[in-house]
Amino acid sequence: MISPVRVIVVGAGCRGEIYSKFATIHPERVQVVGVADPRKFARSKLQQQHKIVDENIFDDWHRIADREKFADAVLVCTPDHLHKEPAVAFAKKGYHILLEKPMATTAEDCRAIVEACTQSGVILSVGHVLRYDPVTRKIKELIDAGAIGDVIHIQHLEPVGFYHFAHSFVRGNWRNEAESSFVLLAKSCHDIDLIHDWAGARRCVKLSSFGSLSHFRKDKKPPGAADRCLDCSVEKDCPYSACKIYLDRVKQVVHMEFEGGLTASFSMVAFTKEMCKRKTTIYGSMGELSYNGHEVSVFDFVTQRTTKHTGQDNAPNHFGMSGHGGADYHLMDAFISAVANNDPSLIRSGPEETLLSHLLVFQAERSRLEGRVVYCDEMMQS
Structure with missing residues (x-):
């Protein structure tokens, strides 16, 4: 029998706790043997969940890096701007x-991580969980099988959800770009990665991006509004009230052109009823593929018939790891299998491919800030 893969969790927040749950589901395959987090409550919680010995509990990941290697893998789930240093070390x-997305907050740091993993010969899996979602995998299979002929245009929408945006990107961990990362990278590097994947071997040659903070600004503050929701006279009429969200429209558009004339358009919209139920339409020379968030x-242009498809899910209940449509479970399943069998091919987005999709995100933000079309040859120079 193959011994369980031993992992260390660096960053015991939401993502670290979710990913490490795989060890309680499959103790014969993986064992959490260490944790590092500056917050005593967070690291103590994981210690109790996984029965980690006291000498492997740390308030600073540097102390793990200074020790002799005592595990097979590390789950790096620190805040976005703190990814590069532990990943490289x-x-x-x-x-x-296994590195939570985004890989890092600058192109230079992303390149450094890929270089360190490549030179060390270690497996790198970035948390692009949507690559592991059974339905989005089915979309890729249908494209590759020629179900709609040559792909001509991709339209992809991410409805963030009005209260989710207010919670995470106005009040939450990603409220300040200087302390985290810009919103396209933090929220939608998933989506640019999917478009990059669906385009196949065709390289993106140019892109443009438009977007702005149009609502959550001081000049949009309603008359009579207070600094805090609990003291605010207009709170009852505000859909973004913290009282409503906890106690009881930003938009970004990215246009891309790939080799061979394939074009793509991605829209991330904050002001939506649905939360993160992505919708996609892919137009091909022989048919049209659409995904409504469910199926x-x-x-088919020839038969003029519509065929419906669902993704094959070999773990339909996901054992409690239901985040991202069960993709959290499948991401960990693939990573642990890759490590156990020393088989990087089980990772659906390898280091170089992940780096390329991240570079597209950085170039999209560059386009938005500079107000111009960016040619992707510039990625190799910046």
Whole structure:
């Protein structure tokens, strides 16, 4: 029998706790043997959940990196701007790395992480969980099988959800770009990565991006509004009230052109009823594929018939790891299998491919800030 993969959790917040739950589901396959987090409550919680010995509990990940290697892999789930240093350090120590997305907050740091993992010969899996969602995998299979002929245009929408945006990107961990990362990177690097994947071998040649903070600004503050919701006279009429969200429209558009004339358009909209139920339409030379957030439909131009498809899910209940449509479970399943069998091919988005999709996100933000079309040859120079 293959021994359980031993993992260390660096960053015991939401993502670290969710990913490490895989060890309680499959203790024969993975064992959490260490945790690092500056917050005593967070690291103590994971210690109790996984029965980690006291000498492997740390308030600073540097102390783990200074020790002799005592595990096979590290789950790096620190805040976005604190990804690069631990990822590089643990890769150089010979640990396989599962790195929460985004990879890092600058192109230079992303390149450094990929270089460290490549030179050390370790597996790198970035948390692009949507690559592991059974339905989005089905979309890729249908495209590759020629179900709609040559792909001509991709339209992809991410409805963030009005209260989710207010919670995470106005009040929450990603409220300040200087302390985290810009919103396209933090929220939608998933989506640019999917478009990059659906385009296949075709390279993106140019892109443009438009977007602005149009509502959550001081000049949009309603007359009579207070600094805090609990003291505010207009709170009852405000859909973004913290009282409503906790106690009881930003938009970004990215246009892309790939080799061979394939074009793509991605829209991230904050002011939506639905939360994160992405919708996609892919137009091909022989048919049209659409995804409504629940199922995939393919209309064949020859037969003029529509066929509906669902993704094959070999773990339909996801054992409590139901985040991202069960993709959290499948991401960990693939990573642990890749480490156990020393088989990087099980990772659906390898280091170089992940780096390319991240670079597209950085170039999209560059386009938005500079107000111009960016040619992707510039990615190799910046």
